[in-house]
Amino acid sequence: MYKRMRKIGCLLGIFITMSLLAGCGDKGASANGSTDLDTSLDIGIPQVTEEDLTARQNLLTGLNDLTKEAIGKRPVAVMVNNVEEALPQYGVAQADVIFEIPVEGNLTRLMALYADYTQIPKICAIRSCRYYYPAIAKGFDAYYVHWGQDQTITSYLNSLKMDRFDGLVNTGGLFGRDSARRSAGYSLEHTGYFDGTSFVNAVSKNGMRTDLLESKQGTAFDFHEVGEIVKPQGDECSKVHINFGAATATLTYDAATDTYLKQINGSAHMDGVTGTQLAFTNVFVLETSISTRDEVGHKSVDWEGSSSAVGYYISNGAVQKIHWSKADEASYLKFYDENGQELVINRGKSYIAINYKNKATFE
Numbered sequence: 583m584y585k586r587m588r589k590i591g592c593l594l595g596i597f598i599t600m601s602l603l604a605g606c607g608d609k610g611a612s613a614n615g616s617t618d619l620d621t622s623l624d625i626g627i628p629q630v631t632e633e634d635l636t637a638r639q640n641l642l643t644g645l646n647d648l649t650k651e652a653i654g655k656r657p658v659a660v661m662v663n664n665v666e667e668a669l670p671q672y673g674v675a676q677a678d679v680i681f682e683i684p685v686e687g688n689l690t691r692l693m694a695l696y697a698d699y700t701q702i703p704k705i706c707a708i709r710s711c712r713y714y715y716p717a718i719a720k721g722f723d724a725y726y727v728h729w730g731q732d733q734t735i736t737s738y739l740n741s742l743k744m745d746r747f748d749g750l751v752n753t754g755g756l757f758g759r760d761s762a763r764r765s766a767g768y769s770l771e772h773t774g775y776f777d778g779t780s781f782v783n784a785v786s787k788n789g790m791r792t793d794l795l796e797s798k799q800g801t802a803f804d805f806h807e808v809g810e811i812v813k814p815q816g817d818e819c820s821k822v823h824i825n826f827g828a829a830t831a832t833l834t835y836d837a838a839t840d841t842y843l844k845q846i847n848g849s850a851h852m853d854g855v856t857g858t859q860l861a862f863t864n865v866f867v868l869e870t871s872i873s874t875r876d877e878v879g880h881k882s883v884d885w886e887g888s889s890s891a892v893g894y895y896i897s898n899g900a901v902q903k904i905h906w907s908k909a910d911e912a913s914y915l916k917f918y919d920e921n922g923q924e925l926v927i928n929r930g931k932s933y934i935a936i937n938y939k940n941k942a943t944f945e
Contacts, residue, residue, distance in 0.1 A: 641798075642678040642697040642722075643863075644805035644929035651782075652698040654799065655792050659719035660776060661728040662692040663707040664829070666847065668772040670854035673705030679802075680860070683936045684872060685712055686879030688827025695722060699785070699792070702778025703855075706760050708749055709774075713738050714883040714936075720744055720911040723798040725785070729757065729774045732880055742911060745790045749774055754784030802914055804926045811840055811928055814895050814902030815919070821945040822865055822896050824935050831935060833865050835899050842896065844933065863930025865896040866917070868906050869939040883936065886910075893917065894942065897928050901944045 638648040642657060657678075662671055664682070674680065677694035685691045693715045696702050711731035719726050720742055729749030731739060739746075749757035756777050763773045785792060806812050820835040822842065831851075833842035841861040844851040851860045869892045875882040887893075887907040895902045895917065904925055905918045915934075917925035935942075 639801070640678060640697045641794075641801045642695060642803075643931055644801055644803070644808075646808075648698050649700050651700045654794055655699050656794050657722050657724045658696045658699050658702055658778070658781065659715070659722065659724040659726050660694045660696070660702075660705055660778075661709045661711060661715060662694055662705065663709040663772060663774075664690050664692045664846070665772075667769060668707040668709075669846070670852045671705070671707060672853055672855035673703040673776075673778065675853035675856045675858045675860060676701070676703050677931070679932045679934065680862075681715070681718060681934045681936065682824075682826075682831060683712075683714060683883060684826045684829075684881055684938070686874075686881065688829070690826050690829045690831075691715070693719065695719075695724065696778070699725070700782055702781045704775055704777050704779060706763070706775035706854075707768075707772045708757065708776045709771075711735070711739065712880070714881075714885045716742055716744055716746075717885050717911045718908070718915065721908060721914050722802060723795050725781075725790070727756075727776050729776075734876070734880065747776070747784070749776070754780070754787060756780055756784055798914075803917070803932070804924050805929050806926055808929065811898055812926075813898045813900040816900050816902035817944070818899060819896050819901035819944045820899060822867065822894075822901070823943045823945075824867060824937060825941045826935075826937055833862065833896070833933065836861070837899065840898055840928075841930070842933070860933075861931070862933040863897060863928050864932040866893060866906075866932065866934040867896070867942045868893040868934065868936045869941075870936055872938050885936065889918070889922070892939070894944070895925060895927065896944070 637653055638646045640647050662674060674694055676696065678697045679695040681693040682690050691709055708729040711728040713735040716726050716739060726744045727747045747753045747756055758775055760773045760775050822833045824831045830847055832845040836843050839861065841863055842865050844860040870887060871884040873882045885908060889905060889907060891906050893904045893906040895904050903920060906916065908915045919925055
């Protein structure tokens with residue numbers, strides 16, 4: 583109860599301060615050039631409830647930035663190409679959570695999660711599905727967007743009964759080829775885009791469910807209180823380097839923004855439209871068993887973890903050893919400290935690497 587009231591009190595204070603400032607602007611200045619603050623106190627302050635304060639809470643980040651139309655609605659998971667030849671991608675800077683996992687050849691592919699289905703950008707380059715990505719996406723009750731799939735997983739993918747948008751089918755006219763990238767010399771497979779700006783209409787046209795399942799109407803992670811930025815219980819960590827095999831990711835702490843800036847293969851990982859470097863409040867490195875399952879090089883990935891599966895949580899300049907697990911496809915990914923207590927994380931965007939064991943260094 584104390585935490586809940588503290589949160590309401592803190593946010594109510596912000597609300598009142600903003601109202602006072604607005605009142606000052608309306609009243610103008612006195613004859614001597616100073617602002618008459620006393621008259622601003624005449625404004626009416628509406629009652630504020632916890633429900634009002636949290637209604638627009640982004641369930642993936644804990645931030646209050648959802649549009650009104652997205653409250654209680656499902657997120658969107660999008661498969662994104664992540665090889666050098668496809669860079670820079672675009673539309674990825676707006677993602678709330680990004681997963682990076684090895685695929686064949688120990689290159690990686692991204693799955694970008696967006697909480698607000700009314701604000702999905704145009705995203706490129708879209709890529710095909712590997713079975714462990716939808717297994718993760720289903721836990722968020724997400725729509726799943728991809729361009730084709732590993733044909734050996736068709737039965738499994740169908741068994742998940744997810745609402746999917748596949749570029750090979752071009753559901754709702756949402757997919758196309760970026761002609762500017764083609765003219766710039768990109769190979770065809772690196773030019774596929776998903777037009778997220780038309781997504782709401784496509785969902786409506788297809789009669790798909792928009793409301794989150796009841797079990798998914800809380801936050802995806804356990805977050806610290808609003809306004810709190812807490813250091814993980816561990817060593818100082820200004821840089822994380824992750825070796826996937828044929829690709830690397832480096833995340834470097836920027837104290838000015840309390841985020842980790844991402845590099846891919848030694849270069850800044852940029853969004854080609856916004857011109858911004860990918861940045862995350864939270865970084866997770868989850869170690870697991872990964873093996874090659876066929877002659878093509880498709881991977882078998884243990885996405886379930888266990889009570890003893892090792893991971894690392896990095897935020898606010900520090901790293902903490904954790905454990906992680908996911909009970910089944912429909913379950914959220916869960917993080918725990920070494921005492922078995924569910925991990926509480928900072929509010930903001932998250933980057934989650936699922937990778938081979940002992941392939942990350944922390945500085």
